[in-house]
Amino acid sequence: MNNRLPSRIVVKLGTSVLTSGSPRLDRAHMVELVRQMARLHQAGVEIVLVTSGAIAAGREHLGFPQLADSLSSKQMLAAVGQSQLIRAWETLFNLYGLHVGQILLTRADLDDRERYLNARDTLHALLDHRVIPIINENDAVAIAEIKVGDNDNLSALAALLAEADLLMLLTDQQGLYDADPRGNPDAKLIPEVHRIDESLRALAGGSGTNLGTGGMATKLQAADVANRAGIPAVVASGHVEGVIERLCAGEALGTRFVPQSSLLDGRKRWILAGPPPCGALRLDEGAVEALCRKGSSLLAKGVLAVEGEFVRGATLVLADRRGRPVARGISRYGAQEIERLMGHHSKDIEATLGYSHGPALIHRNDLVVL
Numbered sequence: 001m002n003n004r005l006p007s008r009i010v011v012k013l014g015t016s017v018l019t020s021g022s023p024r025l026d027r028a029h030m031v032e033l034v035r036q037m038a039r040l041h042q043a044g045v046e047i048v049l050v051t052s053g054a055i056a057a058g059r060e061h062l063g064f065p066q067l068a069d070s071l072s073s074k075q076m077l078a079a080v081g082q083s084q085l086i087r088a089w090e091t092l093f094n095l096y097g098l099h100v101g102q103i104l105l106t107r108a109d110l111d112d113r114e115r116y117l118n119a120r121d122t123l124h125a126l127l128d129h130r131v132i133p134i135i136n137e138n139d140a141v142a143i144a145e146i147k148v149g150d151n152d153n154l155s156a157l158a159a160l161l162a163e164a165d166l167l168m169l170l171t172d173q174q175g176l177y178d179a180d181p182r183g184n185p186d187a188k189l190i191p192e193v194h195r196i197d198e199s200l201r202a203l204a205g206g207s208g209t210n211l212g213t214g215g216m217a218t219k220l221q222a223a224d225v226a227n228r229a230g231i232p233a234v235v236a237s238g239h240v241e242g243v244i245e246r247l248c249a250g251e252a253l254g255t256r257f258v259p260q261s262s263l264l265d266g267r268k269r270w271i272l273a274g275p276p277p278c279g280a281l282r283l284d285e286g287a288v289e290a291l292c293r294k295g296s297s298l299l300a301k302g303v304l305a306v307e308g309e310f311v312r313g314a315t316l317v318l319a320d321r322r323g324r325p326v327a328r329g330i331s332r333y334g335a336q337e338i339e340r341l342m343g344h345h346s347k348d349i350e351a352t353l354g355y356s357h358g359p360a361l362i363h364r365n366d367l368v369v370l
C-alpha cells in the first residue's frame with residue numbers, strides 16, 4: 001500500500017452500483033459513496049464523478065411505465081431521470097457541505113478541439129472552486145452517431161479532460177475475471193493488468209443486465225484509453241466497504257490497469273480522447289521504427305497504402321504492414337494528396353502537388369504512439 005493520496009480522481013459509478021441490482025436508485029448506498037468521497041475531498045483529493053443511472057431513475061420516477069424499446073422512450077426517461085439523479089447527488093453532497101456542478105456531454109463536445117477545451121475549462125473551473133463536477137452523457141438529446149455510447153468510455157475521456165491521476169470504474173463485480181462470473185462460477189479475478197491486448201479483450205463480455213451498457217468490454221476500452229494517456233485505472237466493486245477510500249490509499253482491490261507510458265501533454269490527450277479516426281495509413285518497417293522508437297514525424301516515404309476518404313486535419317490510425325495499429329495522428333494532407341505523395345521523398349511534395357503543407361504528413365506533435 002502507498003500512503004500518498006492521488007490529487008485528482010475520476011470515480012465512475014455504473015447503474016449496477018447505483019441500483020444495487022434493483023430497478024430503483026439505492027439512495028442508502030449512494031449516501032455511503034458520498035460519505036467516502038466527502039472524506040477524501042476533505043483530505044485534499046479532487047473528485048470528478050461520472051454517474052450512470054439516469055434512465056433507471058427516470059423509469060423509477062415515472063412508476064415503471066410500459067414503453068416501446070425506442071430511442072425516444074430512452075431519451076424521455078433520461079430527461080426525467082437526469083434531473084432526479086442530479087437532485088439526489090446534490091442533496092447528498094450538500095449534507096457534507098459540498099456543492100455539485102452538472103456537465104452533460106456527447107461525443108460531439110469532444111471531437112472539436114475548441115469545444116473540448118471549453119469542456120476542459122469548465123471542469124477545471126469547478127475543481128478550482130472546490131465544486132464536485134458530476135458528468136453523464138447528454139442522453140436526452142444525443143443520438144447514436146454523436147454519442148460516446150457508454151459511461152465507461154465517457155469516464156476515461158473525463159479522466160483525460162480532468163488530467164486525473166486515477167480512474168476508478170466501480171461496478172457490480174469485484175473486477176475483471178478470466179470469464180464472465182455471471183455464467184462461470186469458477187472464474188478467477190485478474191488482480192493486475194500491464195497490457196490490454198486481444199487475448200484480454202476476448203475475456204471481457206457485455207453487460208449481464210438490461211440496465212448496464214457495455215459490460216466489461218467497455219471497461220477495458222476505458223482502462224486502455226486512460227492507460228495510453230498515462231493514467232492508471234482500476235475496476236472494482238462499488239459495494240465493497242470503503243472501496244473509494246481504500247483504492248485511493250493504494251489497497252489491492254479489484255483489477256488494476258497499470259499504464260506503460262507517462263502522462264501525455266494536452267494536445268496529445270485530445271488526439272486520444274477526441275475525434276474518431278476517419279482513415280488509416282499502412283506504414284513500412286522504417287516508418288514504424290521512426291515513429292515508435294525515435295519519436296519522429298511521419299514522412300511520405302514510409303507510407304505503403306492509404307485507407308478511407310479524408311481531408312487535411314483528419315485523425316488517422318497508423319498501422320504497420322500487417323494492419324496492426326501503432327499510432328494515431330492528425331494528418332496535414334488529405335487522402336488524395338497522400339495517394340500521390342506516398343513513397344516519395346519530402347522534398348518532392350511541392351513539385352508533385354504544386355504546394356506544400358510542410359515536409360511531414362503527420363508532425364510528431366500531432367502523433368500519439370499506441
Ligand SMILES: Nc1ncnc2c1ncn2[C@@H]1O[C@H](COP(=O)(O)OP(=O)(O)O)[C@@H](O)[C@H]1O
Nearest residue numbers: 014015016171177180205207208212213215216
Ligand atoms: N470477464 C468479466 N469479468 C467481470 N465481469 C464481466 C466479464 N465479462 C462480462 N462481465 C459482465 O460485466 C458486468 C458489469 O458491466 P455492466 O453491467 O455494464 O455494469 P455497470 O452498470 O457497472 O457499467 C458484470 O455484471 C458481468 O456480468
Ligand SMILES: N[C@@H](CCC(=O)OP(=O)(O)O)C(=O)O
Nearest residue numbers: 015052053054055150151213
Ligand atoms: N447514460 C446512461 C448510462 C449509460 C451507461 O454506460 O450505463 P452503465 O453501463 O450502467 O455505466 C444513464 O445515465 O442511464
